[in-house]
Amino acid sequence: MNTNEFLETFERYYKARIPFILVQTSERTRAIDLIRQACERLSAGGYVHTLSGGTCDLVSRRSVNEDRSVIGAIEFATQLMQQRQNVTFVLTEVDEVETDTAFSRQLLDTVILAAEKGGSIVAVTTKPIWSQLQRQGMALTLSPPDQDEMLGILLEQINAYRGTVPIEWDHQDEVRAATTLAGVTKIEAENIIATMIARGAIRKSDFAELNRAKDSIFSDISGIERVEVRSDNLQVGGLSGLQRWLERKRPLLTADLRERGIRQPRGVLLVGVPGCGKSLSAKAIAGRFEVPLYRLDLANLMGMYVGQSEGRLREALEAADRVSPCVLWIDEIEKGLGATGMDSSGVTTRMIGQFLFWLQESTARVFVVATANDVSKLPPELLRRGRFDELFFVDLPTVEERADIITLYVKRGRLDPLPIEVLAELVQMSEGFAGADLEAAVKDVVEEAFLNGDAAVTHDLYRRSFANIVPLSKTSPERIEAIRAWGRERAVPASGQPIGQVGNAPTGRRSVLIG
Structure with missing residues (x-):
């Protein structure tokens, strides 16, 4: 859920005095700030524990307990709840809570006490929670900033530098940048924009850098593989x-x-x-x-x-x-x-x-x-x-497309351009070739040029290389026709031309990518 949904739901849970509120997020600082904001809106108080600062008053941020250990924080929370009603205590470093452990049971005892005293234990974590604990309360998920929130974060960053550094982005560019950054955390977005500003300007050409910066954050994600595209x-x-x-x-x-x-x-x-x-x-x-x-x-x-x-x-x-x-x-x-x-x-x-x-x-x-x-x-x-x-x-490339493909692969291999009559001959020889077949035929010629020099490349070499290719359209014509028959009934031709016209019919259907 986004920020507004999180605030609204947390406030309802707070008013209902839910004894255990699980906040699942990787943005601990942002979650604490939102919980603090909710408590201020409700004119309520509470406490928050971190390993670095111990236990502090949630609103005033004044230290109230020097013991920085998590066990010490739970014991302090227990003492507070035994002394008075409606205590809210935020834990940010809960560990070993996925299963039935000694720590989980101690935390469960404190949550049960909170239920008796009208208190609430809030756990901010990225980890799953032991089912017995989870059943004592409710769960919230704080998602990374959405597009609207990201736009606000971005404008807050760059507006502070307007008039100081050149900023070429208009509103449409700002919306595009916010869309690109959606999915990263608030601090990550702030760091990316700050790095761009530190360079001395924000240009319209900076979106490639913006994408690279975001890519670096997710460089080790599991399940999908980054493919470089130039x-x-x-x-x-x-x-x-x-x-x-x-x-x-x-x-x-x-x-x-x-x-x-x-x-x-x-x-x-x-x-x-x-x-x-x-x-x-x-x-x-x-x-x-x-x-x-x-x-x-x-x-x-x-x-x-x-x-x-x-x-x-x-x-x-x-x-x-x-x-x-x-x-x-x-x-x-x-x-x-x-x-x-x-x-x-x-x-x-x-x-x-x-x-x-x-x-x-x-x-x-x-x-x-x-x-x-x-x-x-x-x-x-x-x-x-x-x-x-x-x-x-x-579909298979047509005459014109085969000529374009051969020309492109010849150029890629840094070979001399083919005479028109030789190209026409190769196009005729490659009837029924797929793009991969054409690439393989030209590749043989390029390899010969690399091994023996450009002088070894002759028109006969091209002819022999193309003659050695046996395309799928000749070895399995039934399979090709079956694929085409299926496509005619269910698919849109990629060129808008009827499927199966690979002879002399003009078409723009074929795609060739070099790089």
């Missing part, structure tokens, strides 16, 4: 239908859409012929949106114990929410959530349900790019309208 090294061609759609959705990812009652773009499912750039498109999308790219490997989440796989998936999706706005790439999603028919334990079914619930209900700005090759294994519920924003089909 957008200046990406050359994208084709997939014009998909690119137009993405360009339209791009501003919506970081805009405030609450006034209109709509949610941010949720993502796309890319299906089609293997080796045709579906996975590489995830990098292009992250580069286009100027947000970090994270990869979720569903296969690695599988555990051997009951509930382990579902728990790992939940943690990974929660991590994605924390690092938002971002692009979450799920490669070959059918391998992790596909209907293999071999899962008698129901793990896959539960994981599908968990993923779809998150996809439907999460409000974090996570744009999912899922790819699939074996469309027959995709569960029907994954394809239902409303899960993904759109389902695109990526």
Whole structure:
């Protein structure tokens, strides 16, 4: 819950004299400040214990007990409650409370005394609590600052320096920055902005640095893997239908859409012929949106114990929410959530349900790019309208696209440009090639140039290299046609052109990424 919800709920719990209030948060200082604010609003008092300062008056912050140990704090709280009614005591360093321990039982005794005396023990922690303790009270979760709160934190920071350092951000930039920083703690956000101000200016070009600063905070998150994307090294061609759609959705990812009652773009499912750039498109999308790219490997989440796989998936999706706005790439999603028919334990079914619930209900700005090759294994519920924003089909490259792909890979390999007639010949030889096949053919030539020098590169070498490639469209034409037949009925062509036109029909369907 956000700050306002936390304050409102805590005040209700305080008035009701709930004997045990669990506040789960990693922001201890912020939680104490909000509890202090609630007590001041209610004209009430209390005490707070920290290891560094011992026990202090919550409002005046005056020290009242020099014993800094947690045991000493609980004993002091017990003495206060035995002497008078309605004592509120905040503990910030509770340890060994997850299970039935001696400390947990001592804390439970104090909570029971609080119930008798109209008092309240407030525990601020990130840890789970022993069930017997939890049943004595209520729990609150203080979430990191949301977009509105983050905007207030950001404005408080930069407004103090207006007129002192150049600040180029307008209101739209400030909202975008607040959206980017959503998910980090208040102190982390303040540190990031302070670091930018210390450089002497805040520029419109600083958003890449803002993303890097946030990335450094979540560099060791579990469940998802950070994928480096250098957008200046990406050359994208084709997939014009998909690119137009993405360009339209791009501003919506970081805009405030609450006034209109709509949610941010949720993502796309890319299906089609293997080796045709579906996975590489995830990098292009992250580069286009100027947000970090994270990869979720569903296969690695599988555990051997009951509930382990579902728990790992939940943690990974929660991590994605924390690092938002971002692009979450799920490669070959059918391998992790596909209907293999071999899962008698129901793990896959539960994981599908968990993923779809998150996809439907999460409000974090996570744009999912899922790819699939074996469309027959995709569960029907994954394809239902409303899960993904759109389902695109990526087909084999056409004549024009193959020419562009070959030219790009030749340029990447720093080879001499091909004569038009040789390029046309290679395009003809590569009928039915996927993008990966074209890359492999040119790669052989680049390797020869590296080993024996550019003089070893001849047009015949190109021809031999292309002739050695046997594409999937020739070894398994039935599989390609089956994939296309599925796409014609269920997917939108990534170019807006009819699926299956790979001869001389003009198209902009193909995506090539170099970098």
